[in-house]
Amino acid sequence: MSQLSAGAGTSTPSRGLRPSPDRPSLTSSSPRRLEKAAYGFLVLAAGVSVLTTVGIVVSLALPAFQFFREVGVGEYLTGTSWTPRFTEKSYGVLPLITGTLWTTAIALAVCIPLGLGAAIYLSEYASTKVRKTFKPVLELLAGVPSVVYGLFAVTFVGPVVLKQWFGIEVQTFSVLAAGLVLGVMIIPTVASLAEDAMSAVPRSLREASYGLGANRMRTVLRVVFPAAVSGIAASIVLALSRAVGETMIVTMASGSQAKIVTDPLEGGQTMTGFIASAALGDSVQGSLQYNTLFAVGITLFVLTLIINLISIRLVNRFREIY
Amino acid sequence: MSDPGHPVDLSALAADDPNPHAGDPTVNTTATVTTRTPEAIQAGRIDPVERPRAVLGCTDVSVYYGDFRAVNEVTMDIGVHEITALIGPSGCGKSTVLRSLNRMNDLIPGTRVTGTISYHGQDIYAKDVDPIEVRRRIGMVFQKPNPFPKSIYDNVAYGPKVTGMKTSNMDDVVEESLRGAALWDEVKDKLKQSAYGLSGGQQQRLCIARTIAVKPEVILMDEPCSALDPIATARIEDLMMELKKDYTIVIVTHNMQQAARVADRTAFFTAEAAEGNGDRTGHLVEFDLTSKIFSNPGDNRTEDYISGRFG
Ligand SMILES: Nc1ncnc2c1ncn2[C@@H]1O[C@H](COP(=O)(O)OP(=O)(O)OP(=O)(O)O)[C@@H](O)[C@H]1O
Ligand SMILES: [Mg+2]
Numbered sequence: 001m002s003q004l005s006a007g008a009g010t011s012t013p014s015r016g017l018r019p020s021p022d023r024p025s026l027t028s029s030s031p032r033r034l035e036k037a038a039y040g041f042l043v044l045a046a047g048v049s050v051l052t053t054v055g056i057v058v059s060l061a062l063p064a065f066q067f068f069r070e071v072g073v074g075e076y077l078t079g080t081s082w083t084p085r086f087t088e089k090s091y092g093v094l095p096l097i098t099g100t101l102w103t104t105a106i107a108l109a110v111c112i113p114l115g116l117g118a119a120i121y122l123s124e125y126a127s128t129k130v131r132k133t134f135k136p137v138l139e140l141l142a143g144v145p146s147v148v149y150g151l152f153a154v155t156f157v158g159p160v161v162l163k164q165w166f167g168i169e170v171q172t173f174s175v176l177a178a179g180l181v182l183g184v185m186i187i188p189t190v191a192s193l194a195e196d197a198m199s200a201v202p203r204s205l206r207e208a209s210y211g212l213g214a215n216r217m218r219t220v221l222r223v224v225f226p227a228a229v230s231g232i233a234a235s236i237v238l239a240l241s242r243a244v245g246e247t248m249i250v251t252m253a254s255g256s257q258a259k260i261v262t263d264p265l266e267g268g269q270t271m272t273g274f275i276a277s278a279a280l281g282d283s284v285q286g287s288l289q290y291n292t293l294f295a296v297g298i299t300l301f302v303l304t305l306i307i308n309l310i311s312i313r314l315v316n317r318f319r320e321i322y
Numbered sequence: 323m324s325d326p327g328h329p330v331d332l333s334a335l336a337a338d339d340p341n342p343h344a345g346d347p348t349v350n351t352t353a354t355v356t357t358r359t360p361e362a363i364q365a366g367r368i369d370p371v372e373r374p375r376a377v378l379g380c381t382d383v384s385v386y387y388g389d390f391r392a393v394n395e396v397t398m399d400i401g402v403h404e405i406t407a408l409i410g411p412s413g414c415g416k417s418t419v420l421r422s423l424n425r426m427n428d429l430i431p432g433t434r435v436t437g438t439i440s441y442h443g444q445d446i447y448a449k450d451v452d453p454i455e456v457r458r459r460i461g462m463v464f465q466k467p468n469p470f471p472k473s474i475y476d477n478v479a480y481g482p483k484v485t486g487m488k489t490s491n492m493d494d495v496v497e498e499s500l501r502g503a504a505l506w507d508e509v510k511d512k513l514k515q516s517a518y519g520l521s522g523g524q525q526q527r528l529c530i531a532r533t534i535a536v537k538p539e540v541i542l543m544d545e546p547c548s549a550l551d552p553i554a555t556a557r558i559e560d561l562m563m564e565l566k567k568d569y570t571i572v573i574v575t576h577n578m579q580q581a582a583r584v585a586d587r588t589a590f591f592t593a594e595a596a597e598g599n600g601d602r603t604g605h606l607v608e609f610d611l612t613s614k615i616f617s618n619p620g621d622n623r624t625e626d627y628i629s630g631r632f633g
Contacts (some may be wrong), residue, residue, distance in 0.1 A: 208464065208470065211457055215454050215469065
C-alpha cells in the first residue's frame with residue numbers, strides 16, 4: 001500500500017496511467033462492518049476457550065502446588081495408602097490410580113471390540129436402510145446421562161447380571177460392574193467415530209480390493225482399516241479419555257473405599273470418584289484437605305495428557321508402514 | 323485355485339453341483355466353435371466374420387439400478403485373447419455392462435441383472451456362484467488410478483496374498499507382474515516407497531500390474547487412459563497389445579482412435595428414451611469387428627457417432 005502511494009506521489013503526473021473517472025474504482029465500496037463484527041466474534045469465541053483452558057490449569061495448579069509443598073511428590077506418587085479424611089492421614093495416590101486403571105481397562109476391553117465391531121458392521125455390511133436407522137439410535141444412546149448408567153450398574157449389572165446370571169461373586173460395589181457399564185456407555189462414541197472414519201475411505205479403494213478377488217473381511221482388515229487408522233485411533237483415544245475422566249458411574253458403582261485394587265470383583269475408588277465425593281464435603285478453602293482435591297485433579301490431567309501423547313506416538317508409528 | 327490360468331469352476335460350494343449348466347445349450351453358446359484358437363486368430367487364419375470364441379457370453383442382459391433400467395437386452399460375446407472395446411455416448415451404460423461382467427455391480431445396493439452372463443458356459447449370476455471367485459478370474463482396472471495407500475510392492479502383492487494364491491516367492495510374483503505392466507524398470511529401486519509417489523500413468527500401470535498379479539483370465543478396463551496424457555496413453559495401449567497374448571481384455575473408451583487402434587471387436591452402445599417414461603435406457607446398437615465398425619458400420623447411428631456427428 002505505502003509503496004504504491006509513495007510511487008504515485010513521486011512520479012510525474014502522467015495522463016495515460018491515471019484511471020479515468022468512469023472506470024470502476026478498486027477501493028472497497030462498503031466498509032463491510034458486518035464481516036468485521038463477525039470476525040471479531042469468532043476471535044472472541046476462540047479466545048474464550050483458550051482462556052478457559054488456561055484458567056483451569058492455573059486454578060488447578062495453584063492449590064496443587066500448595067499441596068505438594070506439604071506432602072511431597074515422592075510420597076504422593078509412591079504411597080500405597082490414601083486416607084486424607086481420616087484422623088491418621090496418608091496421601092499415597094496409588095490406590096486411586098489402580099482404581100482408575102482397572103475401570104478404564106475393563107471399559108476399553110468392552111468398548112473397543114464392540115465399538116469397532118459395530119462400526120465395521122455399519123460401514124461395511126449393513127444395508128443403507130439398517131445404517132440409516134441404526135446410527136441415530138447409536139448417537140441417541142451416547143446422550144443418555146451417565147447417572148442413569150450408574151444406577152444401571154449398581155442395581156442391575158452387579159447384582160443381577162454378574163451375580164445371578166453368571167454366578168460371579170461380585171461385591172455390592174465392584175470395579176468390574178463399574179468398568180463394564182462404563183464400557184457400554186462409551187461403545188456409541190467409538191462406533192460412531194470409527195464408522196465415520198471408515199465410511200470416509202473412498203469407495204474406489206474398496207472396489208480395487210474386491211476387483212482383485214478379496215472378500216469383505218480381507219478388504220475391511222487390509223484396506224479400509226489401515227486407510228481409516230487415524231480416525232479409528234482418534235475414537236479409541238477419545239474412549240480412553242472418557243473412561244479415565246468419567247465420574248458418575250464409578251462414584252456410584254465402584255464404591256468409595258480407596259485401596260489398591262487387585263481383584264476386579266472388589267470395589268475401589270477412582271481418582272474422579274474421590275474428587276466427586278470429597279468435593280461435596282466440607283473442606284475449608286486453603287486447607288490441606290481442600291488442596292488434595294486439586295492434586296488429584298492435576299494428576300488426572302497429566303495422566304490423560306500422557307495417554308494421549310502415547311496414543312499419538314503409536315498411531316504415527318503404525319502409519320509409517322505406508 | 324491351483325491352475326489360475328484356466329479356471330472354469332466358479333462354485334464356492336461346488337461339491338454337489340459343479341456345473342449347473344453343463345447340458346444347457348442356451349447358456350453354453352459357443353463351445354462348439356473349437357477351431358478359433360488364439361494362435362489361429364493371431365495368425366489371421368480364421369474367417370474374421372466368424373463369431374468370437376467366447377470367454378464371456380452375454381445373452382439378453384439387462385441391468386437395473388432399483389427400478390431404473392440402465393441397459394436393455396445386450397447380447398454379445400467376448401472373444402478369447404481379443405480386445406473388445408465398448409464405445410458410445412456418455413450415460414449409455416458402458417460402465418454398467420462392464421461392471422456386470424465381473425459382478426462388481428453387486429456392490430451397489432439395488433442393482434439387478436437379468437438375462438445370462440456366462441463364463442465358459444457357466445452362468446456367473448447363478449445361485450451357487452461366489453462373486454469373489456468371479457472377480458478373481460475377471461479382474462478390473464478403473465478409470466481413475468486407485469492404488470492402495472501402501473508401498474508399490476504391497477500393492478502388487480495384495481491380490482496374491484488375499485486370494486491365498488500359492489506363491490513360492492512373492493518377490494518373483496511382484497517383479498513378473500511389474501514387468502508385465504511395463505513398470506519394472508521405473509520402480510525397481512523404490513518398491514518400498516508409497517504408490518502415491520508415482521505419476522498418474524505409472525499408478526495406472528501399477529493398477530494393471532496389481533490386476534495381473536492374481537493371473538485373471540479376463541481384464542476389464544473402464545476408461546483406463548482418460549486421466550492420462552497421450553504418452554502415458556500410448557504406453558498403456560502398447561501394454562494392452564502385449565497383454566492380449568495372455569489375457570482377454572474388455573475396454574470402455576471414449577477415444578475413437580484408441581478403439582480403432584487396439585480393439586479386435588467393438589460394441590457401440592447408445593441410450594434412447596424408453597416409451598412410457600422418459601428414462602434413457604442404453605442398448606447395444608452394433609457389435610462387430612473393429613475394422614467393420616469403423617469402415618463400414620451397419621447402422622447409421624454408429625456411423626454418426628464415430629464420425630463425430632453425435633454424442
Ligand atoms: N450407481 C448408480 N445408481 C443409479 N444409477 C446409475 C448408477 N450408475 C450409473 N447409473 C445410471 O446408469 C446409466 C448408465 O451409466 P453408466 O455409468 O454405465 O454410463 P457410461 O456409458 O459408462 O457413461 P460414461 O461414458 O459417462 O462413463 C446412466 O443413466 C447412469 O445415470
Ligand atoms: Mg463409464
